[in-house]
Amino acid sequence: MARNPSIQIGPLRENELEEAGRIVRMAFGTFLGLPNPLEFMGDRDFLTPRWRSRNTVVLAAREDGRLLGSNAITRWGSFGFFGPLTVSPDCWSRGVAQQLLSATMKVFSRWRVRHSGLFTFASSPKHVGLYQKFGYWPGSLTALMKRTPQPPAWTLKSGVKVPVLLSALSDREKSQAIGACAKLTSSMEKGLDLGEEIRAVLKQRIGEVPLVYGQRSLDAFAVCMNGPGSEGGANTCYVKFAAARGGPGSGERFDRLLDAIEALALARGAELEAGVSLACDDPFHRMRSRGYRMTALGIAMQRPRGEGFNRPGNYVLGDWR
Template sequence: MPASQFKVALIKRSEVEEADRIVRLAFGTFLGVPNPSDFMGDRNFMTPRWHSPNVKVLAAREGNRLIGTNVVTRWGSFAFFGPLTILPEYWDRGVAKLLLQSTISTFDRWGVRHTGLFTFAQSAKHVSLYQKFGYWPRYLTAIMTFTPEANPTPLAERTNAPVLLSSLKKSPRELAIQACRKLSHRIDKGLDLTAEIRAVHAQRTGDVVLTYTRGVLDAFAVCMHGSGSEGGEKTCYVKFAAARGGTGAGERFDGLLDAFEAFASSRGVSVEAGMNSAREDAYRRIRSRGYQVTLQGVAMHRPHAEGFNRADAYVIDDWR
């Protein structure tokens, strides 16, 4: 069937479970997992994102059959897409191009300044496809894991404990969310994680870890953990984290690492965090703590500009 017979629109609620299955099958097949459907275990990159107001999930269909999706996420003036996945029997039939055309249209409607994606650095096929849509490969992004020593003591009872967003009442919680917005805006104009933060809090798919010095927000981390979340039951997935820049940024970043490691240790789980190698000092600091690189991809940008993947940015993310 020619590509013109495939149609792209927003996903339907009734298709979300099937979309999750396609994500697992597509990546598991590409990576050679013996049972592709086991890919990612109990982690779920589809359902919580579909429930988030800053996310659109595009669906490709043949007739009434869902054959592929692309998840499009907005963080203020920046947006990224992925996972883009298609049923293996529909690979190389133009479905990805149709999804990408709709993705670019979505970015244009949003009016974002900068967009990106994470893809397999070793795959000439993937990199070439995205270059056709104006994306350019820049620095590598490493997905790292670390298992802190388990410590079931509640965070609130620890010395120098970080603050959890979930522990705050409505008014101070809102002040904390706005402080996160101001911190990210200083790193890159318009970068805004407030919708992501609100979604995590509303869905209870994790928590936001906050560190302060004399009442001033030093850093925050959006940590996905728990049943039905992007981290699942066994992982604290740091989807985004940032420390305030300027003098002392490196030390604030170290404090941020201490904070979300403490969060993970209180739950007896490992940490997974993505770091772009353009953020050289931050990269060196996290590696020096014993984080191991388990997966490596390349960040592709549109336009070809550094954004917040730069040496003075103390940010953790991976655009998957």
């Protein structure tokens, strides 16, 4: 579809956040056939916290001053992903999403990311086909999993260190811990770094980062979103990303990470939600054995085509919504 010159793409302005959030709810709620589309996701906010984060750019599509849609583009070091990409339902099939995507590809090029990805509806040929036009290829399914933690959420074994919350550390210790997180993720994919994502969580007070240490190094960590104005909202502890160090004993380290995440959710009185790629089969099976239930299936699409860090042998959580 040819570019529509009346539609202009540029950064989303702060005074447009409320309307952009309304469009996000209306677009997803309409597509999913909800009786009241604006009730989609309840009090959860997938846009405002990202707009306030240093590692995210939010693009807007406008026509004659009217906001038509938006797209959030996030950078985790050498990896980038985008979404939610939404357009007001009365503007569907006008090429708005394609123009937002063209501008998104320029952002990724400027960032020089090694690869990028997205999460979309596996059952929608229209969505999959749109992203294929921009070089994205569907990979493994991603399961959205939920669990209500029950006491006791975890038990401490002899000789095992107690999990630590990043917010409880001194500034110097926080800096060291964030560096250790980057070292762990870079072992899964060169340059993968959630440092700015973690700093945004602390600065905005929209969640917590549980840290699981072994005898000599960081074994695992998770970026959990919870609280008013967060991606999890007041009642959900949303695990946006989590990873356990690979190698011998990785399954046990992942179990300890789940223990720490569940303890956090239990303390906050929240339901747990996490996405896991079905390419990471052992993490999926370990979650199922704990009582996690699948609530939805989506598909990860990546450019260039490949597994990225969601591959067998990696103990990682995340869904790129």
